[in-house]
Amino acid sequence: MTETTYREALRAALEDAMATDPTILLIGEEVGLYGGAYGVTKGLLDRFGPERVIDAPISEPAIVGAAVGAAMTGSRPVAELMYVDFAGLVMDQLGNQAAKSRYMFGGQIAVPMVLRTQGGTGRSAAAQHSQSLEGWFLHTPGLRLAMPATVNDAYHLLRAALVQPDPVVFIEHKGLYTMKGPLDRDRPDADWGRALVRRPGRDLTIVTYSRMLHESLAAAEALAGQGIEAEVVDLRCLNPLDEAVPVASVRRTGRAMVVSEGVMTGGVAAELSARLQELCFDQLEEPILRIAGEDIPIPVSPDLERAAIPSAGLIAEAGLHLMRREVAEWAR
Amino acid sequence: MTSPDPGAAPVAAARNTAALDRYRMMRRIRSFEERVGEMFLRGESAGSMLHLSIGEEGVVGVTDAMVEGDSFTTHHRGHGVFLARGADPARMLAEIGGREIGYCRGKGGSMHIADRELGHLGANAIVGGGIPHVVGAGLSYRNHGTGQVSVAFFGDGAMQQGVLYEAMNMAALWRLPVVFCCINNQYGMGTRIDRASASVDFAARAGAFGLAGASADGADVEAVHAAAQDIFAGARAGRPGFIEVSAYRFHGHARMDKSPYRTAEEEAEGRRRDPVANARARLEAEGLADADALDRLDAEAAAEMDRALDAAVQATMPPLPSMFEDVYAPETPTPEPLRRRLARILNA
Incomplete structure (x- = not known):
């Protein structure tokens, strides 16, 4: 049990998962050299290299679309959408492609990807960088949706998301990154999916x-x-x-x-x-x-x-x- | 023609065999699509959103440059590509008819057919929707060093979608084993390409993104194949490419479309650019096959597709409970049917 931040717990979850599963790759804007717009992926480029921590151009639909294709072919991608507000750009790849592939194709083709993003108010980021759009994803069969509130859940829900067989939308809250709390890497608060x-x-x-x-x-x-x-x-x-x-x-x-x-x-x-x-x-x-x-x-x-x-x-x-x-x- | 190279004769023979094989495949596609039309008229298809690839068979020149293990995505007009990559026509027609033995258990239909075994990552009914998936597949193949190539097949309509250019940029930037193949049949639904785009030099567009670009006459499958081989050799070595296969869409957009937006003269002219008839004429002219042999081959293709249609039509529809399967992975509970939930609420 250690005291750490929500941000550090998320980073630790990615690092531990990537060390365990060599098929995990990160793809998104500023996830590598910059370390993530909110610092969650800091240091991962140095540890895992540019083939697994991929700085993408500002092309959100193709970032999520590439994650879909990578997930279909043996990788486990984590696509980062810098703000959930950009979901409007990616709803085809998320709602029509990631969410429906298993179903439309009769169960043959799974899309085990995670879309990491963050939402919420608290930084005077205004109307296009502060929304809470989880309702959009709840309205889409085929997606999974997790929204951690505690440091321990930030770690364990992300680890659990990274072994799900279906696409997971994982929404962090921008107002929680600096929150401190206890992290026990061996003990989740509860199982994935349980309130x-x-x-x-x-x-x-x-x-x-x-x-x-x-x-x-x-x-x-x-x-x-x-x-x-x-x-x-x-x-x-x-x-x-x-x-x-x-x-x-x-x-x-x-x-x-x-x-x-x-x-x-x-x-x-x-x-x-x-x-x-x-x-x-x-x-x-x-x-x-x-x-x-x-x-x-x-x-x-x-x-x-x-x-x-x-x-x-x-x-x-x-x-x-x-x-x-x-x-x-x-x-x- | 004489040659100092003793290997030249066997190479020529192999090329001739391949040309005959490509003709056979094009003929099978033509016959297949005709059966799709027949299936619709008999009321045995699931709906009328059936997009025939008649006139586009020259794409076989591209699919023949692929090898086992290569993956691909297609669009709403993708029957021919899938057949050319080894699909079973009976299971395809069954899927088109919403039957249980279909490739997708009657869940996807004509526009969402796929087969993991054959590398088909999915047909897509969102124009351009499947294009970025090949970028991700390319990342997997690059990272795992598998030597595979992933190919996106799409129409000229998708040349006006933004996600295509995002995907082209990524493929070029990351040097991925990816090929973009535009089957340019001149029409996005009822809009001819010159009404949708000021510039129709698509290979040049791809070149602007750093891709190797080629444009081939889809009425000449051998020309398509020669161009495709270069593009695929580059892609396999991490130099992604683009190939345009020009064609004319012989029929309307989907089965209910009578093409009121174009003239009979234009259609007659377009249908003269027939890749199947051209290939047959060439085989005969070059003495690679005689008319009798080609007639037999055509009849075999027709008979095969008749049998496939019979099998599909006789196949059973999927059981109702299957509608709740495959929303999520099988190890998770299926969604609760409304009637069961209502009973739970009212009996609470």
Whole structure:
């Protein structure tokens, strides 16, 4: 067990996996000499050489397309998409090619690749470098989707992604790279695909993932000060989606909210609340709340950017409402 | 012709045998595509999105430059290429008819046919969609030192797609064992190439990216083959290349298209550039085969494809539960059918 950063855990996962599996290659913009736009691939070019750590021209569709072809022919590529916002450029290669090849070709051709990317707000990077687009990938059968929230998950979910037989979209959060936490290379928090109760509680359930886990935990702490015990569920993998853990929690608490940084309409929070409603209907005491991003592009000005996504304060207020407590000042 | 080289006569004989083989393959493709049309008219095909490669058989000059182990991707008009790389016509027609014994178990059809064993990494219905895959295959072959080449087959429509140029740039930059093959049949659906592109010197475009570029008359399969051999020799040595095979699309875009955007005169003129008829005339003229032998060969091809069509039509449709298979790898649970989920919700 060591204390390290989310960024270093990701780098260690790539390095350990590449040392174990010689078919792994990295391909993306600035992944080699530069060390990755957020420093995740630093040092890997020196260790593994330019045939396995490939600096690509700014050609996102062909980067992902090359990863698809490499995966079809015995390599295990990790394509890096510098920002998830560039997904619009690559959705054909991802959604029509990587995701559908196994199915269209009757199971003959697997595409075991990982698309590493990062998303989210927090750096005043504005509308084209701050989005949370996981909903797009959730809406595409054939893809796997993982979004680590902790240092240990950053390492272990990436290691697990690198042995999956199907294409995995792996979305890091730009606001977490410098976060410190414990890393135990021998002990994952849970298996790939399993959701985890990060904080137990009997009164209400907060279902969340990625950086919003930390806002949710802070909100749960604030609620505890008012005698409300919130259970916080970290989904970790959104596809496969582990329904069982959040459903069991909500059946116990009868109150739930889904917290997501992505915009509310048509998003992950909508999907989760629909599923919880279907499977927990008889136990629900209150409507399931979606605490999600405002339905707007992300603005650049820091105050506006912060207000565009959920905060611990908003989550705590929503918790008070679910418990029918007075809220001193709503919607500050 | 006399030659001081004692090996010249056997070499010439081998070339002649190969020319006859290429003719046989072109004739098989022609017969196959005619059966696809027949299958549609009989209501036995899955849908009407069937794109015949009649008129494009000269591509056999390119596929004949490939060797076992080479991989390839094709486009929506790729039946001929796949057949030329060794496909079983019965399993192809079965796939086109959505049958269980088809190459893709009735999941892909005409536009998404593939076969891992034969190196077919997939036919693609997104114009240009399969092109960058050969770059990745080239990376695998380069890194693993296998000596294989990967070939992207596509039409002139894809010459206007951005991903092609991204892929060309990468192949040239990284010196990958890759060949880009444009079968230029003059039409992207109903738009003739001069209405889609101001410049139609495609080999020059490839040259601008640092690729070896060639353009060959697809009505002359032997000319195509000679050009392709040079391109493939370069690609196998890490000098990726591009080859354009010019052709005329004899029929409409897909089965429902009656080609109202072009004249009967143009079609008649285009169909005179017939690679199959040309190859046959040449074999006869050069005395490599006589008319009787070629008639027999043509009849064998027709009979083979009749048998293939019979087998495909008689094959069973896939069972409904198979629709949930192969979304993900077999070791993972299949998606939950809606009815089962509804029962779980309503009985909860």
